[in-house]
Amino acid sequence: MxxxxxxxxxxxxxxQPDWGACIAMDDGSGRTLATRWALIDDEDQPPLEWSGNPTDGYLQLARQAPLFRSATETGQLDINRRRGADRDRYGHWYWIDPQQGGIRFLANDERESVKFWTWADQPVDCDPVPDGGDFVDAVEPMPDRIDLRGLAVTTRHYLVVGNVTQNGILVFDLHRGGPPLLLQWPEDTPFSPWDMAATPDGGVLILDRDNLRYWVLDQHFRLMAETDEEPSLFQPDDGDPINVFGRVFHPQGFPLIPGEPDQAFAPVSIESGPDGHVLVLHTEPGLPSVIDEYDSSGALVVKYSLEDVITGIETELDETGELVSISVHDFAYTACCVGDIEDCDSCLDVTAALGGPERMLHLLYVARGDGNQVIAFEMDRDDLKLDAQKDYLPLRRWEAKALVAVDGKVYYDFADRWVPLQIFVDCRYARRGLIxxxxxxxxxxxxxxxxxxxxxxxxxxxxxxxxxxxxxxxxxxxxxxxxxxxxxxxxxxxxxxxxxxxxxxxxxxxxxxxxxxxxxxxxxxxxxxxxxxxxxxxxxxxxxxxxxxxxxxxxxxxxxxxSYLDHYLPVIYREEPGPASFLERWLANFEGFYTHLEDQIDHMPRLLDPRTTPADALEWLAGWLGLVLDPLWSESRRRFFIRHAYELYSRRGTVPGVEIALRLYLDEEVGEWLFEPDCWGGGDVRIVERFLTRSVDPRLYGDPSTQDQTGDPADTAHRFTVLLPHNLDEEDLQMAERIVELEKPVHTAFELKRYWDLFRVGEARLGLDTQLGESDLIGPLVLGAGALSDVYLEAQYPFNVRDRLISDRDRLGDLPEL
Structure with missing residues (x-):
């Protein structure tokens, strides 16, 4: 102690365990903070929360979700305003137009959308000319109008759009271009697409709102359903069957399972969820929304009700938050891999409270029915519940087309553009907490x-x-x-x-x-x-x-x-209890001042250890060793330099000493490995002693202007070359030259060179600076940004596409796996 x-x-x-053992006094239950924090119900949470990692955080008043405050009453958005929308791998956006008969296109970095396709672009056949008839005016045939609902871009770069009129879907190959492919459902199978979502394996999910079911299409747009494993027709003559399959492809959707009578059951949106599951949003006017999670077999796993799901603050005068139910217009799902989070403001990142081992973070973003705000929830995969995040995510002039999750970010439509959802720093906390x-x-x-x-x-x-x-x-x-x-x-x-x-x-x-x-x-x-x-x-x-x-x-x-009163003053000062108590407390002020000074004197040895000395004392400690610290160095690099100063001095004048000193200045990270012999000569700093190199006849590598001449071996003695990365600026090169001057033996000479590649004729050492194989330094040619010897001419589109069979590129018998 x-x-x-x-x-x-x-x-x-x-x-956190220390503070968690304290008792929360707001509800009179006598339960500890740790017990209350472990509860699932939001209403049982105490007004105090722990922020940060369990071993490196702080106790604060609990954050509460601020809710959008409107000056006037805002009605619920019409669910029919929703449009299918998605973004492709190149950042281009697609969505269904307001007339629901065409598709709008917004190219990456553009601000105005253009027409991509409409029902009028369908090919039609001309009416036959009647036999024996007279000439009449030709009338341009018009295709039948079709209504579009639901849109998604698959991971294999196909645009899929629901065709309500023709009982099917339109598939656009965004690589090939051209007209869409119409895939129709059988006439005896009811099908009315409402919403779509791409799956990670290249398939697509289709929500049928009218017929209360959803469909799963694989990457080849075959309808899929899970069945028991069955043996295929082709089997070996002897032994047990070895060829089995567990998925069949036929027009069979997955029925949606109703919930309780008082729960919403009007499916409006579908998303591909965690572990290959399917998420379906149900919204009924006047009722809290429900999100159902189905597994790959179509079985209902869990129902996430959004009734009393978050504690929110409506006005600034609210002393405590109230439980709020949410009616949702649309939602989006994202997943990311998170681990230890450092230097993260809890008001700016929904993952700030996470820590410990790396794990997957599953987030649901739900847009409130009034169209003013998005609320984020973390999906707890262990307890199968939603944990509301406290971030304020307002929607600015949202036109309610869709929420779209792409690459871990969520976008919404703003006028004719798509903008990422941003956290507005509007932190709200409980006003009082007692423990x-x-x-x-x-x-x-x-x-x-x-x-x-x-x-x-x-x-x-x-x-x-x-x-x-x-x-x-x-x-x-x-x-x-x-x-x-x-x-x-x-x-x-x-x-x-x-x-x-x-x-x-x-x-x-x-x-x-x-x-x-x-x-x-x-x-x-x-x-x-x-x-x-x-x-x-x-x-x-x-x-x-x-x-x-x-x-x-x-x-x-x-x-x-x-007590200074007990230890340093006569007994007479302690005879009267009242004055003695005052005098003891008054003297305690001086005791605190002097004890702090005495403690610093007692712990003086800490100042002499570079691992424990305060940061502002490092310059002073380095002066004891005759060192001058670079003012741009980080604190950890300064401590490392001082701690290994003796080893640097002992290797001064040697090749490893010069290399270590240079790497200590140039490397982004330093560690004990700098002093391990196995790591010498393998970094970005290379030192080539001239006597280890041999001259080569220049005519062998295309230079006929000079002849190979054998010189005096003494010309290469005590001389070396320092090769440094080519991306160093002039200031770093000058500092590197000064370091070499200080660390090299005084009788030696050196030259400083930059290198683009280690394989330099006349300077490369076999086995040390040479390596056969493809160089990662050579990249594709960018006009005006590369030298001819350092780049290669990349295959042009579409020959660089890997998920298609390309004519004149792929050969039969050697086709890529699709």
Missing amino acids: AMDVNGTRFHLLYT TTPADFVAGNKGQQFDSGLPGCVWHRLLLDADVPPGTNVYVRARAADDPALLEKTVWQQQPRPYQRSDGSELPFYETEMAEDVSRGGTWELLFQEMHGRYIQIELTLEGSGRSTPKLYAMRVWYPRF
């Missing part, structure tokens, strides 16, 4: 949290590493007793308001978590008033403004008090 020079110790709350430290002490047990082990202990100070923005406050009450049974009956005593220490943490050479506004972030301190007893219980009240919140990183409770 840590203590200061006076023998004073402290109890610490720092990690107490646990008081479940067991009499006689030692080592318990907030148990001093000293009867009649005088508790000394409370210090908080905290960020307390203007308009927020932290209040402290405490009580102490020698008997755990009496502690809960002891009256709470209000303690002084914490004040911010001007010299940082009371711990020597410890840097606290600081806020962006350093005037309110740091260490906050109070001196306990009349806290006597072995056990102590502390009550913390966090008050916010609704827009900001205090953030508590750590709490330290120091005990017992080192």
